[in-house]
Amino acid sequence: MAWNEPGNNGKNNDPWKQGGRNQGPPDLDEVFRNLGKKFGGIFGGKGGNSGSSSGGGGSALFGVILVVAILVWGLSGFYTIKDAERGVVLRFGQYHTEVGAGIHWKPTFIDTVTPVNTQEVRSLRADGFMLTQDQNLVRVTFEVQYRIFNARQYLFSVVDADRSLREATDAALRFVIGHSIMDDVLTRGREVVRQNTRQELESVITPYNMGIALVDVNFRDARPPEEVREAFDDAISAQEDQERFVQEAQAYAREIEPRARGQVNRVMQEAEAYKQQIVLKAQGEVARFEQLLPQYLAAPKVTRDRMYLETMEYVYGNTSKILVDVKNSNNLMYLPLDQLMKQGAAAAPSASPSSSPARVNMDGINTQPRTDSTRGTSTRSGSGR
Structure with missing residues (x-):
């Protein structure tokens, strides 16, 4: 039974009236x-x-x-522009001004603000089958990187700047591929195609003043049809091997050339040193002869005998043979031949290879320098016995 129906024994069941007070809504x-x-x-x-x-x-x-x-x-009129953005303000749908980074205020329903990122580098791809000049079909993938430098031109010069740039890229790429042969596109002419595509693209978008600046144009890939793909892969590999071999040969040439120049300089320096050595040696012999000549003129026989003895001393000093006069001697002599042979073998390498026999001029006059006095003494003593 409801609270407001009769028959509830006179009780007040109204939930809003408790304690004799009206607590209704x-x-x-x-x-x-x-x-x-x-x-x-x-x-x-x-x-x-x-x-x-x-x-x-x-x-x-x-x-x-x-x-x-x-x-x-x-x-509701407060808004924020980020550091990399420019805010384009429209008043009643017409361009009014641009604002930089920071917090700004605009009258709502009167001004509208469109933020444009002017520092971000964006990219788009152009991909598709294209016909070359020699009537071959290739699939080319290109990537264009660009940046917005004028927010007003980017928004209002064309209806959709990104779409217009994509269509311009496709048109420029097809124009360049259509004026190139297939071998250049697939192998050695990729850099030329890339540069020509960038120049053509810039010439296309410049009259539209879209507020876009090209950062880079990259030639991603160029593939022939599947039927001839293996043959062109082999051609590309051969081209790469050729370039690698050329670079290795150039590196080898750059390595060998300095070494050869160094050897040439060393040989020239050695020849110059040998020349100076011979000249100085000849000058020394001339000076020694000039000093010896007055002595010979003063005592020819004594000087001749002395020079003969010195020459014989020099000659016998370079040999292992020993002269012994055993005719007038009754003593038993012991000769250590093994030691003498060792001494002779050790003395042979130390002798100068350019040394020559004693020169005797002017009736037997020796012009060679004297050797060691000890060795000369032993030779003379042996010959005396």
């Missing part, structure tokens, strides 16, 4: 009336007149709504 008219009384003094109304309380409450409510709307409208 608040009346909306009364709420607005109370708000009107409170704000009536603010907007010039008087709350004591009950006949005008309804009109005063309505004007107060309108004022509150107006104030809130103004606050919301003012706060």
